[in-house]
């Protein structure tokens with residue numbers, strides 16, 4: 001009997017108690033169970049640690065699972081800014097980040113991420129690492145903002161590039177599918193980026209701003 005590479009990896013690497021608790025709370029509250037795959041969460045921690053990123057921007061907080069993974073890679077100077085549409089989700093994420101020990105190093109901005117991104121741009125804020133994981137129709141716009149708000153050498157990660165197979169199914173052409181295809185194409189072709197796309201789980205785009 002064969003197992004998938006993803007199941008094999010998930011069995012090898014166990015999530016710690018706090019991350020399991022975040023997932024359980026999301027389940028109990030009836031929130032969407034769409035936290036980043038555990039293996040990609042670990043990858044985010046590693047990328048932030050390796051790159052030394054200090055100013056980190058997350059788009060889509062949910063219950064704080066990826067926020068904890070991002071924060072775990074930060075050094076003492078690291079700060080996480082997280083954009084979330086729903087106030088109750090941001091509150092829960094903030095609670096979990098506090099439990100993880102990062103309560104004083106995370107800022108939540110509530111409302112449509114496009115508005116918060118414009119506000120951050122007006123404030124002249126710059127970031128070293130972006131994790132894009134919110135409404136798919138705005139992925140191309142979020143990528144453009146990330147390039148504008150990124151310091152040279154900043155990294156961009158974007159989750160769900162395959163939309164559970166819909167991106168790869170040419171019979172599917174809804175607005176989210178078209179937007180994610182456009183995002184993937186920009187990731188591949190934009191000359192301001194060096195980039196790749198990891199094919200496991202739901203697909204993770206990785207780029208570095210030149």
Ligand SMILES: C[S@@+](CC[C@H](N)C(=O)[O-])C[C@H]1O[C@@H](n2cnc3c(N)ncnc32)[C@H](O)[C@@H]1O
Nearest residue numbers: 035036060062065066084085112113133134135
């Ligand atoms: C896939 S979940 C994020 C999961 C989270 N990054 C994690 O892995 O733990 C997407 C989140 O984006 C939020 N969201 C949806 N549309 C948004 C928008 N226009 N602006 C900001 N956040 C949005 C949703 O409320 C949801 O919490």
